[in-house]
Amino acid sequence: xxxxxxxxxxxxxxxxxxxxxxxxxxxxxPSSLSAGPGWFGVALVGTLALSAVLIPKWHDWLGYATxxxxxxxxxxxxxxxxxxxxxxxxxPADLLLAALMLWSMNVVVFASxxxxxxxxxxxxxxxxxxxxxxxxxxxxxxxxxxxxKALGTEDWRPQFIDYLFLAFNTSTAxxxxxxxxxxxxxxxxxMIQSSISLATLAMVAARxxxxx
Numbered sequence: 001x002x003x004x005x006x007x008x009x010x011x012x013x014x015x016x017x018x019x020x021x022x023x024x025x026x027x028x029x030p031s032s033l034s035a036g037p038g039w040f041g042v043a044l045v046g047t048l049a050l051s052a053v054l055i056p057k058w059h060d061w062l063g064y065a066t067x068x069x070x071x072x073x074x075x076x077x078x079x080x081x082x083x084x085x086x087x088x089x090x091x092p093a094d095l096l097l098a099a100l101m102l103w104s105m106n107v108v109v110f111a112s113x114x115x116x117x118x119x120x121x122x123x124x125x126x127x128x129x130x131x132x133x134x135x136x137x138x139x140x141x142x143x144x145x146x147x148x149k150a151l152g153t154e155d156w157r158p159q160f161i162d163y164l165f166l167a168f169n170t171s172t173a174x175x176x177x178x179x180x181x182x183x184x185x186x187x188x189x190x191m192i193q194s195s196i197s198l199a200t201l202a203m204v205a206a207r208x209x210x211x212x
Contacts, residue, residue, distance in 0.1 A: 014160035135183035
């Protein structure tokens with residue numbers, strides 16, 4: 001059993017910044033791809049994210065709510081964009097820009113989910129001296145303990161940037177690359193993320209280039 005930590009918990013602001021960034025990207029999408037007014041999405045997600053940072057005891061539920069809202073916005077926009085593509089609506093340049101924004105949203109949305117769900121979430125991970133029981137085997141954790149001590153990383157634990165890098169690789173290479181996936185829920189999420197990325201890049205972007 002891992003021991004309790006006395007150090008300050010992992011900060012919540014990276015997750016808040018991530019979901020607000022997704023809401024802003026959604027704001028700049030063509031109005032036909034948005035489930036509602038762009039300003040309303042930014043205001044709603046911003047309020048929930050700020051509340052999660054200011055009220056630690058509500059952080060988990062508010063964090064899940066913001067992640068769910070941004071995931072819905074991503075799925076809706078992708079569905080409408082594919083529909084516009086099959087019906088030959090929209091200018092090629094607009095399709096390319098929308099595809100790029102959706103791909104970026106996909107990376108940040110799933111990075112937020114990985115960060116929130118892995119090993120009980122950021123607050124739970126911070127309460128233990130040793131990071132264990134996670135869904136991902138990060139390279140630092142695969143090193144022998146002697147090597148980790150020599151490198152000064154024996155207390156290393158994943159931060160938001162590590163999950164963002166994992167999500168970026170998943171959307172780019174359609175695979176986890178250097179981080180093996182151990183849990184079933186993480187495998188399911190990564191398959192969904194890769195499918196969205198494939199639909200965005202291989203179907204939407206490629207079609208738009210052909211039109212050009």
